[in-house]
């Protein structure tokens with residue numbers, strides 16, 4: 290069976306990996322590199338070649354499908370569990386946020402507010418099913434349960450840096466999912482997972498397995514149409530050529546899928562158009578000296594700077610792996626009119642460096658060896674109130690068309706590498722019987 294996969298992110302590669310033994314797989318990728326949002330930048334200006342993700346990435350202990358895949362691909366030896374120190378920068382001061390004792394010293398909240406925050410986190414940990422919280426706005430729920438001060442002084446700046454102008458519309462279900470995963474830390478703080486050599490090793494290993502089975506991954510090849518006739522997929526169009534196939538797995542964002550299917554998904558058309566995605570403008574900076582001397586990996590920020598977080602990768606992974614200090618400076622943005630999208634790369638980088646100068650008196654531009662800006666418009670769905678109704682099915686209707694990606698049920702109420710790996714596997718399940726053989730006939 291010939292299956293075309295649109296997109297070489299983790300959803301597309303995972304689907305291809307599962308299907309390549311019994312099917313002819315062709316993956317089309319519009320970009321020059323594979324990996325989608327988990328793609329890496331290859332840096333070798335120090336003479337020490339290494340890969341580093343364009344956008345900061347780590348994994349959690351609960352990412353079971355991803356961890357199983359890492360094991361299956363023989364990458365377990367590269368897996369590290371490390372402490373990543375967190376802090377919150379508020380009004381010019383750094384507050385460590387790693388342990389309950391540190392959180393109790395967070396001055397912007399009174400003792401009573403801290404008790405309310407603690408009770409809220411405890412309550413969140415007891416919530417199993419988040420379905421009913423999808424209809425409630427996170428803001429309203431925090432105001433009702435923990436009060437104005439906890440909302441304004443703790444959650445609002447974090448939600449603003451994550452969702453910008455859409456922060457007040459985000460659902461309580463998203464907040465609960467997020468807090469659950471980030472509050473899973475013992476007395477000593479949370480440990481995060483990372484692959485030594487970067488997640489490039491995972492992307493490359495998947496691509497190797499697919500091509501070893503005869504699958505093809507075509508880079509710089511955008512699909513411009515998914516051809517559907519009589520409610521069945523016929524093929525795709527790339528570079529003006531029609532390429533026939535038996536099935537298509539699309540991993541592209543909903544708005545793009547709507548364009549590719551040219552209104553042929555019936556009632557799903559409105560849903561595809563209504564799912565909002567947000568962009569990310571993430572600078573990766575190579576430095577002579579470390580930036581955060583207190584050893585912080587992750588710094589959330591409430592300050593008048595054009596970014597919401599600073600992530601010092603070499604305060605997490607050993608400096609020796611890279612031979613230089615690596616720092617991400619990042620912000621989400623909501624639409625194409627945002628200056629982070631409109632401005633030239635040098636201008637955005639300059640505004641970020643100015644922000645760093647303001648926040649870190651010891652930081653000097655002469656410490657910067659190199660800086661790159663990575664930005665994309667389609668980096669996360671906005672999990673607003675009522676989003677659950679918009680989560681896309683794996684099989685949306687037309688015979689032979691499957692969907693897997695950040696918009697899938699496995700990525701609700703927060704998207705992740707694990708969620709996309711799982712989505713890729715789920716879409717592949719439609720093609721296999723219990724014996725692992727391809728079941729062609731029932732698709733038609």
Ligand SMILES: Cc1cc2nc3c(=O)[nH]c(=O)nc-3n(C[C@H](O)[C@H](O)[C@H](O)COP(=O)(O)OP(=O)(O)OC[C@H]3O[C@@H](n4cnc5c(N)ncnc54)[C@H](O)[C@@H]3O)c2cc1C
Pocket residue numbers: 295296297298299300301317318319320323324325326327344345346347348510511512513540541542545569571668669693694695704705706707709
């Ligand atoms: C800043 C940032 C930080 C993150 N940090 C973490 C983290 O710490 N931990 C974690 O688990 N997850 C993290 N994520 C999320 C994670 O990277 C994603 O959830 C996951 O990689 C998405 O994979 P995907 O395959 O679903 O989508 P994508 O990676 O977006 O893949 C879709 C692919 O489709 C391609 N495509 C689009 N249109 C076409 C077309 N017309 N033709 C051909 N190809 C096309 C795209 O170029 C892309 O390669 C982060 C994401 C960002 C942006």
